[in-house]
Amino acid sequence: MSDVVNAVRAALPGVRADLEALVKIPAIAFDGLDHEPVRQGADAVQRLLDEAGAAESRQLSHGGGQPSVYAHFPAPAGQPTVLLYAHQDVQPVGDLAKWEQDDPFTVVEKDGRLYGRGVADDKAGVMAHVAALRAFGGRPPVGVKLLIEGEEEFGSPTLEGLIRANQDLLAADVVVIADSTNWRTEVPALTTTLRGVINVYVEVALLKVAVHSGVFGGPVPDALTALARLVATMHDDAGDVAVEGLVSGPSAPLDFDEEALRHEAGLLPGTEFIGTGRLTERLWTKPTATVLGIDAPGAAESANALQPSARAKVSFRLAPGDSAERALKAVRAHFEAHAPWGAQVTVTPEGGLGDPCAIDATGPSFDAARAAFAEAWDGTEPVEIGIGGSIPMxxxxxxxYPEAAILVTGVEDQYSNPHGPNESLDIEMFERVCTAEALLLDKLKR
Known part of the structure; x- marks a missing residue:
């Protein structure tokens, strides 16, 4: 084995211990929650990078957003610089009853996997960067900059402004974004397409005030029924998105096994897939429309009244080749054109817009990445995949940085269940990811 591989293996026990300590910090950046753990997480990451030998570290913020950690390991003479990205904030835990452990912020090992909120998404991404730096004793063969974000799971509302405000500081020849997945635990992957995202609030209004459902029901419509009819127009009978103007991309050469995907998604018996085309096409290169929530009286406390207005939050994932601005116009036009019974329809975007992207995975940096993955996975070459999720930055x-090679990698696999209960990380695959990143830094040197 190479010296790099042996150095990573020697560093892994400490890397795992620090990963478990990082998971204990419930860094959730969502509104209405205590953000002190997010700041504690940033402090912990900064300490790890300082201990790894950073020549400089600081915390950056923009527009009142959560702190991101920046660190710099200067390049030896004549060597390129690599920017490593990950995020240390996590999703809320959701329903605790669905977790198989008492505390989602305490790591539990079972059957070769580590379980805990954020253990895969994306604190293992943070620690993969740390592992690579430790393998070189804090003196990597190329220059390294790190940007560890603190609000990715909340939609990165200030990250674009932070990057633009620090464009020179973050400049690099190669960008490695460790926030994606692998095709299988035994098959590494480079992510080359990602869908974009827009979230909108759709409100329908029909009445000035709520009125008696018996006295006026019949000729007078209610807003909840109108809203249900409106959001139902987003799909055709097959389940494909029916919003005119949204882009669909070409079919992907890979495909999922249907039974495996049913199991991974947790579909109930009898539930059908929606849409047409390959499963990877539906997941990676076609748009989606999802109702995330509805503002309405709860069923138990609702009165016998026609509701005057109702609002839904709807999320659209956009295929590579589309534009978020163009898609927003198409979505607004669709809802306005399909307003039932003369309802007043208002469409309001939530937060920023995320453009989809496609990456041309050719050139020396991608060759180095493929070689590093193949070595870490004992000869298994990486495949190119798409991701249904979004990383707008x-x-x-x-x-x-149009000249920079952008490599999107990750520590997740088909069983990681990020954002859901029992999020997990395959221990053996994590070792391979750490090894691949260290090998990549070594192979990028000139």
């Missing part, structure tokens, strides 16, 4: 990196 990749498009920002593409715009600001």
């Amino acid at each position: 990749i498009a920002t990196f593409q715009e600001l």
Whole structure:
């Protein structure tokens, strides 16, 4: 084995201990929650990078957002610089009853996997960067900059502004974004397409005030029924998105096993897939429309009244090749054109818009990445995959650093269940990811 591989293996016990300590910090950046743990997480990450030998570290913020950690390991003479990205904030735990452990912020090992909120998404991404730096004793063969974000799971509302405000500070020849997944635990992957995202509030209004459902029901419509009819127009009978103007991309060469996907998604018996085309096409290169929530009286406390207005939050994932601005116009036009019974329809975007992206995975940096993955996975070459989720700042990196190679990697696999209960990390695969990143830094040197 190479010296790099042996150095990573020697560092892994400490890396795992620090990963478990990082998971204990409930860094959730959502509104209405205590954000002190997010700041504690940033402090913990900064300490790890300082201990790894950073020549400089600081915390950056923009527009009142959560802190991101920046650190710098200067490049040896004539060597390129690599920017490593990950995020230390996590999703809320959701329903505790669905977790198989008492405390989701305490790591539990079972059957070769570590379980806990954020253990995969994305604190293992943070620690993969740390592991690679420790393998070189804090003196990597190329320059390294790190940007560890603190509000990714909340939608990164201030990250684009932070990157633009620090464009020179973050400049690099290669950008490694460790926030994606692998095709299988035994098959590594480079992510080359990601969907964009727009979230909107759709409100329908029909009456000035609520009125008696018996006295006026019949000729007078209610807003909840109107809203239900409106959001139902987002799909055709097959389940494909029916919003005119949204882009669909070409079919992907890979495909999922249907039974495996049913199991991974937790579909109930008898539930059908929706849409047409390959499963990877539906997941990676076609748009989606999802009702995330509805503002309405709860069933138990509702009165016998026609509701005057109702609002839904709807999320659209956008296929590579689309534009978030263009898609927002198409979505607004669709809802306005399909307003039932003359309802007043208002469409309001929530937060920023996330453009989709496609990455041309050719050139020396991608060759180095493929070689590093193959070595870490004992000869198994990485495949190129798409992701149904969104990382909008990749498009920002593409715009600001057009000459940089952008490598999207990750520590997750088909069983990691990020954002859901019992989030987990495959221990053996995590070792391979750490090894691949250290090998990549070594192979990028000139």
